[in-house]
Amino acid sequence: MIDLTFTEEHEMIRETARDFAQNVLAKSAAERDENEKFFPEELKQLGELGFCGIFVPEKYKGAGMDSIAYIIALEEISKVDASVGVVLSVTNSLFGYPLLVYGTEEQKHKYLAPTAAGEKLGGFMLTEPEAGSDAAAQKTTAVRDGDYYIINGSKNFITSGLSADYFVLTTMSDKSKGVHGTTAFILEGDAPGVIKGVKEKKLGIRSSDTCSVTFEDVRIPAENRIGEEGMGFKVAMTALDSGRMGIAAQALGIAQGALEEAVKYSKIRHQFGRPIAKFQGIQFKLADMETRIQAARLLTFQAAVKKDRGERFTNEVAMAKLYASETANWVADQALQIHGGYGYTKEYAVERFFRDARITTIYEGTSEIQRLVISSYLLKD
Ligand code: CAA
Numbered sequence: 001m002i003d004l005t006f007t008e009e010h011e012m013i014r015e016t017a018r019d020f021a022q023n024v025l026a027k028s029a030a031e032r033d034e035n036e037k038f039f040p041e042e043l044k045q046l047g048e049l050g051f052c053g054i055f056v057p058e059k060y061k062g063a064g065m066d067s068i069a070y071i072i073a074l075e076e077i078s079k080v081d082a083s084v085g086v087v088l089s090v091t092n093s094l095f096g097y098p099l100l101v102y103g104t105e106e107q108k109h110k111y112l113a114p115t116a117a118g119e120k121l122g123g124f125m126l127t128e129p130e131a132g133s134d135a136a137a138q139k140t141t142a143v144r145d146g147d148y149y150i151i152n153g154s155k156n157f158i159t160s161g162l163s164a165d166y167f168v169l170t171t172m173s174d175k176s177k178g179v180h181g182t183t184a185f186i187l188e189g190d191a192p193g194v195i196k197g198v199k200e201k202k203l204g205i206r207s208s209d210t211c212s213v214t215f216e217d218v219r220i221p222a223e224n225r226i227g228e229e230g231m232g233f234k235v236a237m238t239a240l241d242s243g244r245m246g247i248a249a250q251a252l253g254i255a256q257g258a259l260e261e262a263v264k265y266s267k268i269r270h271q272f273g274r275p276i277a278k279f280q281g282i283q284f285k286l287a288d289m290e291t292r293i294q295a296a297r298l299l300t301f302q303a304a305v306k307k308d309r310g311e312r313f314t315n316e317v318a319m320a321k322l323y324a325s326e327t328a329n330w331v332a333d334q335a336l337q338i339h340g341g342y343g344y345t346k347e348y349a350v351e352r353f354f355r356d357a358r359i360t361t362i363y364e365g366t367s368e369i370q371r372l373v374i375s376s377y378l379l380k381d
Contacts, residue, residue: 022080089243098235152218158213165190167189171184
């Protein structure tokens with residue numbers, strides 16, 4: 001059983017995240033979304049507050065907290081601005097976690113510490129035009145050349161592709177070995193031969209930037225290899241286990257934000273001579289929204305508890321990500337419905353929540369991939 005007693009530290013991080021979200025992020029979230037505007041200043045402040053390396057030990061300039069704290073913080077931030085939520089999730093999890101697990105001491109000091117402190121931003125490059133759900137089908141090559149590896153190929157849909165400084169990059173170093181022929185590296189984003197594409201035009205999370213990246217004879221020092229040759233897929237999957245927890249928390253934030261807007265609106269909107277909150281049709285919707293969010297939150301905390309115990313949490317986090325992301329979409333849809341025609345306009349935040357929710361069932365493994373992971377545990381001999 002999981003013990004969900006929050007510590008003073010958890011309450012403190014909740015309060016700090018909520019304050020920052022309400023007092024700093026809220027006033028310009030809609031404008032950032034409209035203008036696809038990144039947020040370096042806000043990220044710097046989040047770094048100073050410890051939000052860029054929440055579970056990274058203090059000796060690597062992190063906040064040294066647990067995964068429950070991570071979920072609490074990401075939910076509070078995403079409740080106000082889900083674009084900031086995903087950028088934090090990627091730098092904490094997809095970049096930071098594999099370095100924490102597989103990185104050398106030198107790599108941790110050189111690359112993890114500055115990202116944990118928020119002085120630099122981390123990203124993750126796995127997806128390719130022909131390797132989305134089938135991540136093992138990646139074609140970007142890494143060929144050893146003395147003390148370097150030469151990288152050629154391309155990646156796409158890279159979150160923070162334009163803004164991040166350092167990336168965890170996975171490559172195919174020996175095609176004949178399939179997933180066991182993949183190798184991961186730390187890539188410096190401004191290395192010669194790294195060519196960034198244009199910023200993608202997206203439906204939601206519009207203030208986080210996404211782009212494709214091409215590699216033309218990029219030289220990465222061998223000391224930047226993460227783990228051994230052939231371990232790249234494992235490194236990527238380990239990163240994604242932690243990443244999916246971040247996306248579950250982001251989805252929780254979107255859902256909670258949409259629910260709070262719906263509650264508020266249903267009390268002030270009058271139809272048929274009374275607030276619409278007085279109608280059972282609305283009350284039942286709100287009750288179902290709250291119940292599903294709470295169930296998603298418990299699943300996410302369950303995955304966090306297993307992670308912090310040092311146990312494998314792949315199955316638990318797949319369930320959390322699946323349920324939280326589907327809940328975010330459903331709740332945002334219900335919240336928009338409660339707002340009626342007004343909810344379809346940019347005057348109300350539910351319109352943004354509805355758009356931002358949509359990606360959560362797609363990135364870091366679609367809902368279909370999460371179901372494959374979960375059923376593989378059920379069907380295992
Ligand atoms: N941890 C450690 N090792 C793992 C692992 C995990 N979670 N999952 C798999 N592995 C290991 C397996 O044990 C296996 O190793 P052995 O052969 O030594 O036993 C090896 O990896 C291969 O595993 P599978 O046979 O299960 O691999 P597969 O090719 O069938 O793929 C998959 C499995 C679950 C479908 C995987 O490809 C997957 O997760 N696909 C989705 C990709 C994804 O999530 N992409 C997200 C992109 S990043 C992103 O979206 C970021 C963003 O924008 C915010």
